[in-house]
Amino acid sequence: MSDVIVIGGGPAGLAGAIACADFGLDVTVIDEFLKPGGRLLGQLHQEPSGDWWNGIKESERLHQETKRLAVDIRCGVSVYNLEKEGHLWNVHTNSGVLEAPFVLVATGAAEYPIPLPGWTLPGVMSIGAAQVMTNVHRVQVGKKGIIIGANILAFAILNELQLAGIHVDRVVLPEKNDLSQKAGDPEEVMKSLLNAAHLAPSSLLRIGSRFMKNDWMRKIGLRFYPKNGMKVNGTPLQLRKAALEIIGSDQVEGVRVADIDSNGTIISGSETIYDADFVCIAGGLYPLTELAAVAGCPFQYVPELGGHVPHHSETMETPLEGLFVAGNITGIESGKIAMAQGTTAGLSIAKHAGKGAGAIDHQLQQAVQNVRTVRHEAAIQFNPEIDNGRDKMKELWDHLYIKNNDGVPREKLG
Template identity: 55%
Template sequence: MNRQRQQSDVIVVGAGPAGLSAAIVAAENGLRVTVIDEFPEPGGRMLGQFHEERGHWWVGKRIADELIEQNRAQGVKIRCGVSVYGMLKVDGLWEVSTSQGTMIAPRVLLATGAAEIPMPTDGWTLPGVMSIGAAQVMSNVHYVKPGKRGLVIGVNVLAMAIARELSVSGVTLAGIVLPPSSPFAGKSALPKENLRLLMGLSHLAPSPILRFGGKFANALGMAGIVSSLFPRGGIKIWDIPLKLRTAALAINGTDRVESVTLADVNGQGEIIAGSEREEAVDFVALAGGLYPLAELASVAGCPFIYTPELGGHLPLHSERMQTPVEGLYVAGNITGVESALVAMAQGRLAAASICNDAGLYGHEGEHKVANAIEEVRRVRASALIQFHPGIPEARRKIYLLWRDTIQAGVR
């Protein structure tokens, strides 16, 4: 294969909300930017996202198209279908090894996003079983219904958001239920833990009564009590049955999904004997949540920290989106799982840091970076979709760790 060596000022890995937003700012300030992504078209997960936000619909495809157009207007090179398999710093330059040759730049921004957590369940290898994200892509990107009637296994923010999208798109859902108790499921199989999560999302509830009740119960720490009183038949959220006292035991079928075995559970997630029953469906969406897709940061030599509030292991970074590895920056869900709006603001902040470090801002650099940091804080504070509770405090601890170790010269 003919391998080419290509020179840029900045290589952005990931053409999602963070990467595209960063590329615009960097290019506006005169940097030569190349954005690469392994998927066939830019936009990332935004291509299949839409949700109701403060009286209007936020449509990810529309936002992605706007970002792509702005990138092209600034002369940014967007190369899709390109996989990155290695990164090495040589003589002050990053050599990024890709499926289409070696690309070289003094600075690299990793905006690789997040990936879905697998949810192993008895029968999950049957045709018709998919991740909740795959169902979203089928329905909202390719406009193909994943089936006639489906069931979502797993109660989390991702499941709730995409179930709403599927319902709006005309996909029939029999309900959202808990995964079976197992080492893989952990706390996600417990009614109390799931109700605690939903209480934190009470502002998203479609009913004013649910919104008030959720905030009230959350304030009093009543998750355990409320979960024991939660109706066994569940409640309807956006006309989708949410069943926090029901678990999926097995996915059944011969050549494809035909049904799911369900059972009632008590407050500890234990099966109630004699409650087993069959639910006829032809597809199942598994919702295990998201984790930062951060392998390339490890390849580049970046240290990691474990922060469950942000999805798990993620590269250590400052509030400026810098890593301890010189010339390596991060933005978006690789730094912790949040909404696309937060990822876009982080991308702009990372680009501001890159431009400042490159000396393009002059004496205004610190002011511009500080403004970008403040923008991220504002967007985060107003974000309707919060994937985990405690995100602001988790962020604060990460940045304190950076200040007390890396910034202080302790490695």
């Protein structure tokens, strides 16, 4: 039996395991993928400072540190249930049941699908799948592709595909409907992209984006947005075109696209077909929270964090004794923030396990502050109102819960 079981071997899980093991706790990490690292394994981009962020090297650094601390990492293991029995958590996996008094759930995020006709054809994939195939498996996803969906994640991975020599012909929106929601609304898409406009490769785009943050200027800008789009690193971003259908018999052959007005309404008679041999659908990310829900953790819908997230404190504890969370399960942010949260969760677990004496309180507060600092210094945010979302969760936690003398959060009465 371990002292701590970490579910998820990504940046949050590995950082949490390292922090726990540093205090002498026996830690087991389980992950369904064939190697540890999570989404780090697919990340490769240049930061505003000019430095390169190489996720594969970062994951290897974390992995080597877990080896040094004798953390037991088990890959290819899936978890399907999580329940408390007495003072122990039972973690049900495809290779048996594991027990521990402390569990850190660091399951990360999943991608929103945007269904449209033809999306089951071979050659259609999520934008995240294209990233993994390109950067992890070194497989060329195709020779000429189209991305359906324009968001921060899509453009980060677009750049990675370009670095690998893969040609992305254009980025278009999905058709506006109940399934695509904001992803098919040109104004909502522009609003979200403006929060990363300071990273635009063109000085014209950077300067122009400042004016577009005004509501009426944005509406004018969309009205006169060129139908052929504006190029991002050579790939046209076409906010006035929407994908209606992916064309092909046995595999992707093209995408049927129509012009749309500034409200996302299809302009009749404007349809055309663009050739492509692969299509990436970019619907954005949401927290992967099923295990915390199965465990009985209460949730709150916080759109600024990406959806429903488990109740948690700034020290990453939940209302359930011995259950902690870290990373994108708590809100969609970068790998660096996930690591900072993982370290915070690990220190919090060590404190609850009676490790570190009085000094750990100071370390824990420093870790909480470091999360804020990393967030403040982040070049981009997947959800621009992330600070508001974090404030909402903190207010909710402070309003609902109080710690007893044993340090365990209890729901306030009345």
